[in-house]
Amino acid sequence: MSETVRTTVCGFGHVGRAFVRLVRHKRADVERRHGISLAVGAVVDLGGAAFREDTDLPLEGLARLSASGRPIESMPDFGRPGARALDVIRDVPADVLVEVTPTNLVDGEPGRSHMIAALDRGIDVVTANKGPLVVSPGELEAHAGGSGARLRISAATAAALPTLDVARLCAAGARILSIEGILNGTTNYILSRMDREGRSYEEALREAQDQGIAEADPSLDVDGLDTRSKLVLIASRLFERTLTLEDVDTVGITGITRAGIDDARRRDRVIKLIGSARLRGDELLLRVAPEALERSHPLAAVDFSEKGISFDTDTMGRITVTGGKSSPTGAAAALLKDIIHTRASALLQNA
Numbered sequence: 001m002s003e004t005v006r007t008t009v010c011g012f013g014h015v016g017r018a019f020v021r022l023v024r025h026k027r028a029d030v031e032r033r034h035g036i037s038l039a040v041g042a043v044v045d046l047g048g049a050a051f052r053e054d055t056d057l058p059l060e061g062l063a064r065l066s067a068s069g070r071p072i073e074s075m076p077d078f079g080r081p082g083a084r085a086l087d088v089i090r091d092v093p094a095d096v097l098v099e100v101t102p103t104n105l106v107d108g109e110p111g112r113s114h115m116i117a118a119l120d121r122g123i124d125v126v127t128a129n130k131g132p133l134v135v136s137p138g139e140l141e142a143h144a145g146g147s148g149a150r151l152r153i154s155a156a157t158a159a160a161l162p163t164l165d166v167a168r169l170c171a172a173g174a175r176i177l178s179i180e181g182i183l184n185g186t187t188n189y190i191l192s193r194m195d196r197e198g199r200s201y202e203e204a205l206r207e208a209q210d211q212g213i214a215e216a217d218p219s220l221d222v223d224g225l226d227t228r229s230k231l232v233l234i235a236s237r238l239f240e241r242t243l244t245l246e247d248v249d250t251v252g253i254t255g256i257t258r259a260g261i262d263d264a265r266r267r268d269r270v271i272k273l274i275g276s277a278r279l280r281g282d283e284l285l286l287r288v289a290p291e292a293l294e295r296s297h298p299l300a301a302v303d304f305s306e307k308g309i310s311f312d313t314d315t316m317g318r319i320t321v322t323g324g325k326s327s328p329t330g331a332a333a334a335l336l337k338d339i340i341h342t343r344a345s346a347l348l349q350n351a
């Protein structure tokens with residue numbers, strides 16, 4: 001017997017569109033392997049929504065609309081021009097809210113209100129949206145605690161690159177002493193293109209935007225703010241501290257020149273944007289900055305839109321995970337993983 005998990009998808013940009021396509025591709029496999037029957041009950045974006053009271057959204061039609069780039073409210077038979085996200089979250093029954101509106105580092109809105117509305121109704125939330133999580137640390141968790149709903153944030157913490165899951169599950173019982181990460185695919189893509197293929201900064205940024213991996217506002221990537229947000233989310237959980245964005249010294253990659261890249265190369269080094277958290281006594285030092293890594297460093301060979309994270313631990317030595325390209329599909333896959341993890345606890349029992 002499979003359990004139906006009905007999602008409401010909030011945000012129909014690159015990641016929201018990739019998620020509904022992924023549900024269509026993976027639905028049968030997820031049902032067979034995990035006993036979860038995925039459904040999309042509603043999708044809502046700025047201009048309106050698509051849903052119907054009597055049935056789920058047809059995945060074929062939804063995937064076609066997603067690929068066409070047309071807005072969600074134009075979906076034949078299901079489109080609701082002008083419908084608002086908070087009303088959809090309140091009125092359309094769902095088990096999980098997939099919140100993928102753009103990150104807003106000022107007040108976390110509108111994602112913050114969407115997630116609170118869902119959590120307060122006992123609806124689980126999986127999200128790629130870092131804004132509300134870093135702007136109001138602990139707030140969403142408190143709402144989840146109040147209703148017993150679950151909040152999972154893999155897609156906001158480097159998505160296809162497993163970060164929190166590795167540290168919590170695979171390094172359970174070990175103490176994390178330090179973290180170093182290449183946590184942003186856009187900046188790694190730009191630096192790799194400049195280093196490996198002599199591209200200009202502007203050309204490489206444009207390519208990253210064309211691939212849909214740059215943030216809607218790419219200054220969040222190149223100024224190091226996306227890396228900073230991910231670092232705060234990961235470090236606060238692994239070091240069990242309340243951390244804010246202001247705790248992180250942050251420098252982006254806009255000051256990196258061709259001369260700097262060539263100079264690093266001559267010294268047999270490679271420049272990467274590194275987010276790091278290091279314990280010094282009781283103090284936790286948090287930093288985002290370009291670093292010229294020796295070629296032997298475990299993150300030195302992480303190129304283009306791939307990412308990487310390296311944990312130094314007290315009992316397991318250094319653990320490094322690399323890969324997990326930034327891409328809309330990778331982000332959607334992290335959302336799907338979180339949905340499966342909230343349901344398929346057996347997955348973690350007998351492995």
Ligand code: HSE
Nearest residue numbers: 184185186213215326
């Ligand atoms: N813009 C991000 C990146 C993807 O380039 O990795 C979302 O976090």
